[in-house]
Amino acid sequence: MEKRLLAGITPNNEIYFMTIEDDKGYFSMTGFTVIPIEYEKAKDIAQQQLEDGELWKMAVEDGTTKLGKNEWNRHVLNTDGELSTLDLSLYPEKIEIDGNTYVFESGSCGQHREKRLEHYFIPRNIFDKLNRIWDKYHLKKKSPKLPKISKQNEEALIIKAVRLIKKGGNLK
DSSP states (O other), X not given: OEEEEEEEEOTTSOXXXXXXEEETTEEEEEEEEEEEXXXXXXXHHHHHHHHTOHHHHHHHHHTXXXXXXXXXXXXXXXXXXXXXXXXXXXXXXXXXXXXXXXXXXXXXXXXXXXXXXXXXXXXHHHHHHHHXXXXXXXXXXXXXXXXXXXXXXXXXXXXXXXXXXXXTTOXX
């Protein structure tokens, strides 16, 4: 059994997910954050990352290219796309919100755990209980009794999160 919860928004304006997994007698919990970025802004960030040349320098140093910087940049864009320098792997969806398209840059993941959120999308007492369960049962063979958690409409919560972050003037 695996369950992913959109827990809320961190004090750093990142969207925070918790993943609960109980598989073959082992219980684990992990967390990850994503940062919403308007698509056009994401294209600009990716382009700047290519233009600054650091990625090309790393490719040259690693021996993975003999192309010049401009040729390598064109190759990367043609092969991997205009957002290829951004890590969008944790939440790869594009979502249209209020006439703008948003992508979600990966933040931290794995044993990343938030103890406090700025906005909660699950009841605070459930969030706190899940953190206590994480402390007590993570990577143990014993399965805890989990609190009842209502099914989430993840897309509606993502839209709510982006609007809250944008309202606070904290979009990247």
